[in-house]
Amino acid sequence: MLDNIAGLILMVALLSGFGFPVDFVVSAMIPGTALGVFIGDLAFFILAFWLAKRTGRDDVTAMPLGLDTPSTFGIILFILGPSYLQGVGMGLSEHDAAYRTWHIGIWCIVMSGVLKFALAPFTEIVRRVIPRAGLLGSLAAIALVLISFIPLMEIFRHPLPGMIALVIVLSALVGRIPLPGRTPGTLGALLVASIVFYTMCLIPGNHYEFPTAPTGISWFPTQWLEAWQFNWLADFDDALAYLPIALPFAIGTVVGGIDCTESAAAAGDEYDTRTVIGVEAFATLIAGFSGGVIQTTPYIGHPAYKAMGGRAAYTLGTALLIGSAGLVGYFGWINAYIPAATVYPILVFVGLEITAQSFLATPRRHYAAVALACLPALAFLALSFPNQMFGDAALRDAGIQLSTLQDSLLQTNLKTVGMLSSGFIITSLLWAWALAKIVDRKITVAALVMALAGGLTAFGVIHSPLPGNQLFVLFGPESWGNIVLDDANRGPVIEYVAGYFASAILLAIWSLNPKIRSPATDDDGAIAPQE
Structure with a gap:
């Protein structure tokens, strides 16, 4: 579940890099995005129970679902960020430019969900036709470049806590070295590295600074509910120019969803590809209609979650944590006070595990x-x-x-x-x-x-x-x-x-x-x- 937190933190960081108002992101965009994760993970939690009952096994791992990492980068860098700067350049205020960008993002995600539904019936055929080297090879490519390397840059911006967190995560989850008190490796890394980070903030003369208290954050934000007024329909003309950018990312998540199903099968959990893509499409649509701007997708770390001992309940925990963080509103505080360098090592581990699994599950x-x-x-x-x-x-x-x-x-x-x-x-x-x-x-x-x-x-x-x-x-x-x-x-x-x-x-x-x-x-x- 901390990888989803890392994804949301990444989303805010990328948008703020364009000067996008952080309070708008937290109150308008995050809740709908989190709701999509909640719906998708809840559905995969139920699917895992059905699979366990059908097969009589007690080691079934639920498909993980969260923010699509390529889309988090692509949609923000190629659509949301440029459209916001375009709005400001047109003379709009920051507030109006943010609304315009939000509506464009909603259109992109809703249309992505529609496209996924259209493609879902054909995915099982694709899985049977394309060899594992093709499905898992593209998976390894995503894992190495997006999920592992790019977060590594943030880790080494603060190398002392970042490297400590990375070593703890890799030692616990790859080396299988138990932490005291059977503490989960990801949680142990977060706690120890956060202590180191804030200790460094107390030492003068370095680049570590205490986070500033977030402003404009309210409990139970309601701004995202404006999406259900469908005012964004009027901005279709503005969104049309960006749909050719967004839709290939949707196609990519369909391919990624097939990859994920293949990866899960390689780890011993056989899910129906059409159902997996259908759940992904439904969660994406709910996210879009609720103001989300990043599509959801099955996470490609199924073997990693299985290696961490994840079964079905962990997706329920993820659904409750991410859903409540966005809808209750405390994500704004998480984003402000959890250093990115302490949670990004989780993404590095997931990327490494996926890459290893891609080779192990493929004929030599x-x-x-x-x-x-x-x-x-x-x-x-x-x-x-x-x-x-x-x-x-x-x-x-x-x-x-x-x-x-x-x-x-x-x-x-x-x-x-x-x-x-x-x-x-x-x-x-x-x-x-x-x-x-x-x-x-x-x-x-x-x-x-x-x-x-x-x-x-x-x-x-x-x-x-x-x-x-x-x-x-x-x-x-x-x-x-x-x-x-x-x-x-x-x-x-x-x-x-x-x-x-x-x-x-x-x-x-x-x-x-x-x-x-x-x-x-x-x-x-x-x-x-x-x-």
Whole structure:
């Protein structure tokens, strides 16, 4: 449950980085988001009991659900933050700009929930067709880059308490070293590291400072209830421009939900994928209608929670804690007084556990496919810091952006990395899927996967060159507006599409060779070299 707290703290931190009023976030956005977590975790609590009763087992672990980590970054960095700055730039007051942004966020989450419901019936088919290397490889990519590395940056901003918390978490949960009094590792890390943090605040001459008391926080906030007045419907025109950014994240969570179900099955808990995605969709819709701006999704740390001894009750505890924190209003105090460096190590552990499970649950011959899936995620990581630099006020005011750089090679490299990182979750899945089928000598299937990747590229689902990973069509009349890709970006996209289709044709021709249709495996299940 502390990982959900960490996610909410991260949400507030990212929004405040754009100058967004923290009290507005806590009173308008957090309650609806927390309600979505409450509904989803409560549903998964019930599903776990049904599975335990059906199988006669007492070790069933409920599917964890919480804020979708990629969406927390993507929706805030590409939609909420820019739309807030746009509103301020239009002359709106901070209050009015916040309302406008809130309504845009609600639209994005509601439409994401609708899309998830539409895709839910087909997810079991996807799970049967796509190999574990594809599903779990994309999972490992998310785990390493978003869930492990980015929180690590915050941990090492305050290295003394952060490293202590990290060591306690990893020792207790990976090394299985018991803490005194059978204290849970996450709770022990939070307590010890918080004491260290506040002790450092007492020592003058360092960068540690006591948190300031939160202002504008009230018990039982009611501002979020304004979402049920549906005033946000009037802002559809403003939200429309951002939906092509939001919907790929929804597709990504559907893929992630399939990944989670596969990960749970690998850990011994077999859930129906359609039901899991249906619960995710319902929780997302409830969150959106209640003013939430971050979608919910099954967490990809099922093996980690099982390793921590989690069964069904922990999701009920999560539902009650997160739901009450948002709806009762005490999250504002949690956000103010719990140092981020003391809770982010939990996210690092979850990421490491997911990565390890991704390899352990995958046939050895597919390890290279799992590793390949991590490469697009590394492109996302490589681009994150240049994006922050170009977004800095000093560079913006000086008119410095990617197109004004004098080094043409640097421009090209950043553009290439940007296209590789766009839609990286789906790219990771497709690349790993194709390589796994090549290893299994199912070359025709690999060719079809490459052709599918080419088709998705043609609409910007992956490799979009536009800001915020916007979708597009390659050609169309001017009356279609910005949905038609501009001339400057059309050439690179067409070449990506051509590359995928050329690869598909090459593989299709290769599949005609009868010598490579049947794989030969050694005693370890790895493909044996063939002459």
